[in-house]
Amino acid sequence: MLELRGITKRFPGVLANDNVDLRVEGGELVALLGENGAGKSTLMNILYGLYTADHGEILVDGEPLVLGSPAESIAAGIGMVHQHFMLVPVFSVAENVILGVEPTGTGGWINRRQAARSVREISERYGLEVDPNAIIEDLPVGLQQRVEIIKVLFREARFLVLDEPTAVLTPQEVDELIAIITSLKQTGKGIIFISHKLKEALEIADRIVVMRAGKTVGEVLPADTDENQLAAMMVGRPVELVVHKDKAQPKEPVLEIRDLTVLDDRNTIAVKGVSMTVRAGEIVGIAGVQGNGQSELVEAITGLRTPLAGEILLAGDNVTLASPREIHRRRVAHVPEDRQRSGLVLNFTVAENMILDSYYSPPFSRGVVMDWDAAHDQAEHLVEQYDVRTPSVDVDLSTLSGGNQQKVIAAREFNRDVQLVIASQPTRGIDVGSIEYIHSRIVAERDEGAAVLIVSSELDEVMALSDRVLVIFDGKIVGEFDPKVTTNAEIGLYMLGSGAVHETDGADLARTVE
Amino acid sequence: MNAPMTEDVNKPPDDDRDPPVKGVMDRITGIGSRAWEALLVPALALLTALIIGGIIIAISDVDLLKLWREDPGEAFSETIALVGRSYQALFEGSVGSTNAISETLFAATPLILAGLAVAVGFQAGLFNIGGEGQMLIGGMVGLYIGFTLDVPSIVHIPLALIGAVIGGGFWGGIAGLLKARTGAHEVITTIMLNFIALFLVDYLLKSSVFQQPGRRDPISKSLNATAQLPRIFGSSYRVSLGFLVALGAAAFVYWLLFKSSIGFEFRAVGYNPDAAKYAGMNVVWLYVAVMGVAGALAGIAGANQIMGLPPYQGSSGFSGQIGFDAIALALLGRSHPIGVVWAGLLFGALTAGGRQLQGAERIPIDLVVVIQALIIVFIAAPALVRSIYRIKGGDETGEQLTRGWAS
Numbered sequence A: 001m002l003e004l005r006g007i008t009k010r011f012p013g014v015l016a017n018d019n020v021d022l023r024v025e026g027g028e029l030v031a032l033l034g035e036n037g038a039g040k041s042t043l044m045n046i047l048y049g050l051y052t053a054d055h056g057e058i059l060v061d062g063e064p065l066v067l068g069s070p071a072e073s074i075a076a077g078i079g080m081v082h083q084h085f086m087l088v089p090v091f092s093v094a095e096n097v098i099l100g101v102e103p104t105g106t107g108g109w110i111n112r113r114q115a116a117r118s119v120r121e122i123s124e125r126y127g128l129e130v131d132p133n134a135i136i137e138d139l140p141v142g143l144q145q146r147v148e149i150i151k152v153l154f155r156e157a158r159f160l161v162l163d164e165p166t167a168v169l170t171p172q173e174v175d176e177l178i179a180i181i182t183s184l185k186q187t188g189k190g191i192i193f194i195s196h197k198l199k200e201a202l203e204i205a206d207r208i209v210v211m212r213a214g215k216t217v218g219e220v221l222p223a224d225t226d227e228n229q230l231a232a233m234m235v236g237r238p239v240e241l242v243v244h245k246d247k248a249q250p251k252e253p254v255l256e257i258r259d260l261t262v263l264d265d266r267n268t269i270a271v272k273g274v275s276m277t278v279r280a281g282e283i284v285g286i287a288g289v290q291g292n293g294q295s296e297l298v299e300a301i302t303g304l305r306t307p308l309a310g311e312i313l314l315a316g317d318n319v320t321l322a323s324p325r326e327i328h329r330r331r332v333a334h335v336p337e338d339r340q341r342s343g344l345v346l347n348f349t350v351a352e353n354m355i356l357d358s359y360y361s362p363p364f365s366r367g368v369v370m371d372w373d374a375a376h377d378q379a380e381h382l383v384e385q386y387d388v389r390t391p392s393v394d395v396d397l398s399t400l401s402g403g404n405q406q407k408v409i410a411a412r413e414f415n416r417d418v419q420l421v422i423a424s425q426p427t428r429g430i431d432v433g434s435i436e437y438i439h440s441r442i443v444a445e446r447d448e449g450a451a452v453l454i455v456s457s458e459l460d461e462v463m464a465l466s467d468r469v470l471v472i473f474d475g476k477i478v479g480e481f482d483p484k485v486t487t488n489a490e491i492g493l494y495m496l497g498s499g500a501v502h503e504t505d506g507a508d509l510a511r512t513v514e
Numbered sequence B: 001m002n003a004p005m006t007e008d009v010n011k012p013p014d015d016d017r018d019p020p021v022k023g024v025m026d027r028i029t030g031i032g033s034r035a036w037e038a039l040l041v042p043a044l045a046l047l048t049a050l051i052i053g054g055i056i057i058a059i060s061d062v063d064l065l066k067l068w069r070e071d072p073g074e075a076f077s078e079t080i081a082l083v084g085r086s087y088q089a090l091f092e093g094s095v096g097s098t099n100a101i102s103e104t105l106f107a108a109t110p111l112i113l114a115g116l117a118v119a120v121g122f123q124a125g126l127f128n129i130g131g132e133g134q135m136l137i138g139g140m141v142g143l144y145i146g147f148t149l150d151v152p153s154i155v156h157i158p159l160a161l162i163g164a165v166i167g168g169g170f171w172g173g174i175a176g177l178l179k180a181r182t183g184a185h186e187v188i189t190t191i192m193l194n195f196i197a198l199f200l201v202d203y204l205l206k207s208s209v210f211q212q213p214g215r216r217d218p219i220s221k222s223l224n225a226t227a228q229l230p231r232i233f234g235s236s237y238r239v240s241l242g243f244l245v246a247l248g249a250a251a252f253v254y255w256l257l258f259k260s261s262i263g264f265e266f267r268a269v270g271y272n273p274d275a276a277k278y279a280g281m282n283v284v285w286l287y288v289a290v291m292g293v294a295g296a297l298a299g300i301a302g303a304n305q306i307m308g309l310p311p312y313q314g315s316s317g318f319s320g321q322i323g324f325d326a327i328a329l330a331l332l333g334r335s336h337p338i339g340v341v342w343a344g345l346l347f348g349a350l351t352a353g354g355r356q357l358q359g360a361e362r363i364p365i366d367l368v369v370v371i372q373a374l375i376i377v378f379i380a381a382p383a384l385v386r387s388i389y390r391i392k393g394g395d396e397t398g399e400q401l402t403r404g405w406a407s
Helices: A042-045 A070-074 A093-098 A112-126 A141-154 A173-186 A198-206 A227-235 A293-303 A325-329 A339-343 A350-352 A372-385 A402-414 A432-447 A459-465 A488-495 B035-059 B062-070 B072-095 B098-123 B131-146 B151-183 B186-205 B243-259 B261-271 B273-278 B282-306 B322-332 B337-360 B364-380 B382-389
Strands: A002-011 A012-024 A029-036 A055-058 A078-081 A159-163 A190-197 A207-212 A215-220 A253-263 A271-280 A284-287 A309-314 A332-335 A418-425 A452-458 A468-473 A476-481
Touching: A002 A042, A002 A332, A012 A029, A012 A042, A012 A055, A012 A190, A012 A215, A012 B337, A029 A042, A029 A198, A029 A227, A042 A078, A042 A190, A042 B382, A055 A093, A070 A078, A078 A141, A078 B151, A093 A112, A093 A141, A093 A372, A093 A402, A112 A173, A112 B062, A141 A159, A159 A402, A173 A190, A173 A198, A190 A198, A198 A227, A207 A227, A215 A227, A215 A253, A227 A432, A253 A293, A253 A372, A253 A452, A271 A293, A271 A309, A271 A452, A271 A476, A284 A488, A293 A418, A332 A402, A339 A402, A350 A372, A350 A402, A350 A432, A350 B273, A372 A402, A402 A432, A402 B261, A418 A432, A418 B062, A432 A452, A432 A459, A432 A488, A452 A459, A459 A488, A468 A488, B035 B072, B035 B337, B062 B072, B072 B337, B098 B243, B098 B261, B098 B282, B098 B322, B131 B282, B131 B322, B151 B186, B151 B282, B151 B337, B243 B261, B243 B282, B243 B337, B261 B273, B261 B282, B273 B282, B322 B337, B322 B364, B337 B364, B364 B382
Parallel strands: A029 A190, A029 A207, A078 A159, A159 A190, A284 A452, A284 A468, A332 A418, A418 A452
Antiparallel strands: A002 A012, A002 A055, A207 A215, A253 A271, A253 A309, A468 A476
16 A cells, blocks of 8 residues: 655745645555646655655555655655656667666676567556567657556556546547556556546546645545536636537638648648638537647648648638738637647746737837837736736746646737637646636637637547537548537547548538438 | 645646746846846856866976975965965956956957857857857958048948948858758858858958068958057057947847847747747748847957957957857856856956966966866856755756757
């Protein structure tokens, strides 16, 4: 049994963990729920020895653990699968697994054959199928995660911490992961599963512990609770989990795409002759497994990638070759897929990020002279309006939690008067309270008359938000659905390319599934 | 423990990354809410470097080493005295008299200008090693204007400096253009452009356009008196108008980086080119602009090497490695214009004091360079200083002095 008792950790200005207790037994899965910033990761970093607690103790089978030493934690059988994988991309699976604990023979040579054998053994025992000789960078994210799990098992962990393991996975990969976790449980491993996805926690946990603002605020059994109650515990107030929206009132077409063909970075065709229309006052969702051309499609629309062929019309004007600045000027809001990579400058302050794409025009600059007072006022105003939790608008954006970073983008993009909103993965990796807010903003944009295009690999999100759902597979739109009369399973089939493939064309797309 | 926090008072911590102490120093200003620590660490770095420098001075004296075997007590006091005298000389030579201060400012002038050229690049994520070449080309244009035109000083000096700005800016811009158009890494292209400039200057200095009549070596004609930078503390002190130009350039760079939309773009592209592109910035043009501005600043440094000191002539390699020293200086100044000014003054003081040290104690000038290098090592590695003096806090993720070395 693994037990954390009275863990307290203070960082300058914040009490990250306040007298937290947590217990997990062998063969048990405890879901640790909480919003970003609730103190989950701090707690786990203390468990793993990356941070030292100010107070409290950790017991493994009743034996106190030396705190603040990852080596001790590993020796005590604690293993951690981080949200961001700690793998060497150019090494093979086996090499990554043995990294740091290499089986060496005489003369210090690494015994690769033995390494591969160990990997295979673990793979078989827990149903973690992966080729020991594959190179990490060639593997999809789901398999990379498996390698992380194998790494932990190779070090003979008895208690596994999985930090938001499903955040980066496709729905299929999530199912596979859940199967793996179940088999781990059966072999007696204790699992702490960190998440902010309520459904998942309810589905797989034996016990659910909820943290808020550094404290454990409750411990419940999945059978005794539901999503609403959990969300309220996490956020501290009742949360709307369903998107409330009236029936769409589509008006004139705002975005029209005709036979668009786009290359990806490797110069292979990623978008294969897509045609679609998004009208003012409607939300169109694009569902698809990551890597089926949706990123390239969005980049082409927003001017970040030049299409190979086809046309993009914005309010009737041809903008196929327009620059990102030109698209921005034409009142298009863009919430990019990967906020940290392209939507934000983490080393800039909140205020600087709030004007990142409008800095060049009044009131933020006149000529080339910046008006930082105007930028400040704007940022203060937006921080308040969008409830961005930040000590001030002058701190680096990197100090904000993921959800708050996303709110900065939402505030910046939705604040303007726009005719088209393009949002990719608008709620990826953010917590319930923020999701509710961002969803309501997106619906509000629609009701104010904007055309909205949502791209998400979270099928639930696409289904909840959209008035129409298009499914993209292998660079083509393979079906159009009305989310009110279609099931997730049906769309899931199309996302995997096994629906009745029907290439749609033009604005008047017919429903293809009967 | 303290009272439990409430959501209203304390913003929730960000538990997905390191504790929220990351920050101000990393923002390269070195000034702000943690000003105390920002000054403490460099001060301790300086102290540590001087202590180690003292040890090196002591063990490089052969007679003193012999004395240790014969009379350790005597040797100890001799050592203290030697190190004391050495640093006294260093101090006196740099700030001990009006002339010493003048010499410090005089030496600091081109260092500040070239340091700014490197710092602007760092701010935009570019590693400008081309200060030497940009100085040479800028200097040559200034030189040409300086000996050809016959106009009053008030016109002549600005014209020559503008020429240097254009020349250096052009040379820097080439590297920017190559990066923007072909993706050629600026480290490679600026190094190569340094060689091209070096030998181009040698060639030009021997051409009839530039060469001093009657000379066969690469020495240029002398500037007209109207193009010589006037001395600001009177004719007996060497510090010239160039120093004020350098301060003005630092102020301009500060304005450009932090008060203008161009600087906003420079810094955005430096931190995150993808986000800059997303925000509609023209990343290709920005690379050219950044290198152009950097080259222009180095160009002024080059012109100062000719217009600011006798014999007011161009000679082979007149940039004098300052373009390379500028890299260390920009690092020391954390790529911030104000930091660069302070770092330039420190380097200037070490240079001026070093001459005195060499003269008074017959300590080789190389040792001064060693001490300079020690200071840079300690300042560039604040974690090292912190661990030596057990200063807690700071940025646990390690500080970034520069960005984009490999971009």
